[in-house]
Amino acid sequence: MADRYVLISTDSHAGLPAAGYREYVDSRYHREFDAAQAEAEAMREAAENDDHSKFLREWNAEIGQHGGMKGAWDPAVRTKEMDHDGVAAEVIFPDADAAGVGGVARTPFTAGLGSTGSDDAELTLAGAWAHNRWMAEFCRNSPERRAGVAIVPVHDIDAAVAMIKWSAEHGLRGGIMIPTAWGSLPSYNHPVYDPVWAAAAATGMPVHTHSGVGPNDYGVTPGLIAIYTVEAYWWAARPLWALVLGGVFERHPTLKYVLAENGAWWAPDIISRMDSKWEGDHATRKFGPAAFRSGLTMKPSEYVNRNCWYAASVMFNTEIDRRYDIGIDNLMWGSDYPHPEGSWPNTRSWLAERFGRVPEGEVRRILGLTAAQVYGIDLGALAPTVRRVGPTVADIHAAAAS
Amino acid sequence: MADRYVLISTDSHAGLPAAGYREYVDSRYHREFDAAQAEAEAMREAAENDDHSKFLREWNAEIGQHGGMKGAWDPAVRTKEMDHDGVAAEVIFPDADAAGVGGVARTPFTAGLGSTGSDDAELTLAGAWAHNRWMAEFCRNSPERRAGVAIVPVHDIDAAVAMIKWSAEHGLRGGIMIPTAWGSLPSYNHPVYDPVWAAAAATGMPVHTHSGVGPNDYGVTPGLIAIYTVEAYWWAARPLWALVLGGVFERHPTLKYVLAENGAWWAPDIISRMDSKWEGDHATRKFGPAAFRSGLTMKPSEYVNRNCWYAASVMFNTEIDRRYDIGIDNLMWGSDYPHPEGSWPNTRSWLAERFGRVPEGEVRRILGLTAAQVYGIDLGALAPTVRRVGPTVADIHAAAAS
Secondary structure, eight states: TTTTTOOOEEEEEOOBBGGGGHHHHHHHHHHHHHHHHHHHHHHHHOOHHHHHHHHHHHHHHHHHHTTTGGGTOHHHHHHHHHHHHHHOEEEEEESSSSSSSBBBOGGGOOTTTBBTTTTOOOHHHHHHHHHHHHHHHHHSSSTTTEEEEEEESSHHHHHHHHHHHHHHHHTOTTTTEOOOBBBTSSTTTGGGGGHHHHHHHHHHHOOESSOOOOOSSSSSTTHHHHHHHHHHHHHHHHHHHHHTTTHHHHTTTOOOEEESSSSSSTHHHHHHHHHHHHHHHHGGGGGGGGGGGGOOOOHHHHHHHHHEEEEEETOHHHHTHHHHHHOOTEEOOOTTTOOTTTTTTHHHHHHHHHHTOOOOOHHHHHIIIIIHHHHHHOOHHHHHHHHHSBBBBHHHHHHHHH | OOOOOEEEEEEEEEEOBBGGGGGOOOOOGHHHHHHHHHHHHHHHHHHHHHHHHHHHHHHHHHHHHTTTTGGGGGGHHHHHHHHHTTEEEEEESSOOSOOOOOOOOOOOOGTTTTTTSOOOOHHHHHHHHHHHHHHHHHSSSSSTTEEEEEOOOOOOOHHHHHHHHHHTTTTTTTTEEOBOOTTTSSTTSSGGGHHHHHHHHHHHHHHHEEEEEOOOSSSTTTTTTHHHHHHHHHHHHHHHHHHHHHHHHOOOOOEEEEEESSSTTHHHHHHHHHHHHHTTTGGGGGGGGGGTTTTTTSHHHHHHHEEEEEEHHHHHHHHHHHHHHHOOOTTEEOTTTTTTSSSSSSSSHHHHHHHTTOOOHHHHIIIIHHHHHTOOOHHHHHHHHHHHHHBHHHHHHHHHOO
């Protein structure tokens, strides 16, 4: 496969049509499940507007010849679309329907991307179990190409640890996703979470947070959607410094943490600020410099380089331009399939446009080889797929070279 | 004054020793004032630790020959220190004692830098009135060199508008400071604040937020102080996009907004994201692109360039390196006098080190000329002071040129 790229999408999504989850939900929660489904459907209809309807018509027309949303839960359609896009393997998060494309793929009890530590502990756990059971089944078809991510709520530490072990035993090699916002729970620098980090490190399961949650203090005010898109990256980045500055990677040196779909353009500035404080810059002296080193034997950037990765999805030129500052081996690509803000169904041309000018060796790491290491993906098992569908070096670089 | 720089510090602080405010507080709040003083003093003593005590000894030794903290409230000492540092004029915020230097200069009822919209409305207003009355008196000594900033809580819109008018009539030419965190109040993109913006625009009073508030969801957890210093800039930056994306500068085209002591290194990235969304990038389509332009006839960056400034205090090399991206006419210097994270009592050498390599014309704007325009400072009235104490062009650039 010397002339082919190994594409591993570190940000993809899958999930059942909403009603399909019912059989995976513990039957004692069926009444709550039915009520939540009805409420979600009513909310979706109430929120519909001309602008969004127009987008849905256009998007559904665009993906119609690509199985529409079916690839979110149908392994045959999904595999065909992966082949179409040249993707050899993927790390699979929940919530395939991020755009209200219509009734599909909502994690029960919204236990997926939008979940926070403020949500109902019992129902969130029930929703997570339902999704994880289904996801384990889903990945059993082509396990070499599918690394499913388990949803792991952290209200109950013992339950979280048990779920991590179950997920590892049931082949969810994508690792775990905890709520991006801790909400009313302790922040992630609190030692109460140490058993979770220990279980993830022991099983080799990368811990993820995925962007999606936003601010909760704006109400319905002018500019809200624009403000949400400006702030979303920040809310999704907070766990990074909670973990680093809270000494979590000092105590768990083999723990892997991945920030999914949150870009990485912001990382060098913020990490260099952390280092500057750790080193004791002029502004730290009034606090007493020891406060900045407590529990950290290395500089913050050293923990980040060793323990943290960015699943930066389709990636913009900013990430590519800053790839050395971000860390060339900490940056991973993802198609965000099947979300409309991703590159599907035009991943091949998208990659040529973005990466044509980047040296081949670096592109290989960003598009797949780093992910193979982080997730323990067997490149040998992928080789036949790569030979068949992987984009060639010429596919990616020919236009930029001409 | 052709060979001298006009230094205008857009971030300085003044305030009375805590007990001194008592006579400025409305007498019906004296009981609450005394109780709050006692509580604050007890908290300060309880929080003392060896690391901070060591810093205090060093800092007090360093500023001892410069009047110590006396310049925070004594006009003669302050003027002498401004002369020592080469500062012709300053914009003066509350809370001179940001480091617990000892019992001085705490705004009553913590109505100053740390105030949020969640604080008690009545006491915060009482504290603000006390400080503003004192500040108006303080600026009457050398009014050409002192532009005092009025504290304006925004719990009660009518009271805020009345206070803006009073402040304008009583010579507080520095403008107004609103709480950086709206807390439980509506966010600053809410139209409820329009009378405040209108009053500020009508009187030509720049509106400020000043860094200081931090997150409130960490509790007492490992790494808290380091996390605070990483996050503080973000909490202090939120009003910028609330105002811009909420259409405030569309409705109030002459309103001036200044972010004080929050650097500006972060601004180009975030503003270019706002522009990208306004222009309708790939990721916006699922929301319906109209949501990003609602109420905004210009690009976000155009409002920022026209209506917003950064009082970036002592400024780090990052701001200086990025000055064109930030906006060469939107960036202003400040000494942060008398805070220990500022440049006092070494402002002259600090400036030479930071600005020696920057072309003279640009340095003039950043160090004073832009501030003179924003705050309507009379350069003619300052000229004798500048001729006497202003750093010469050689002072700033000689070392870098050699």
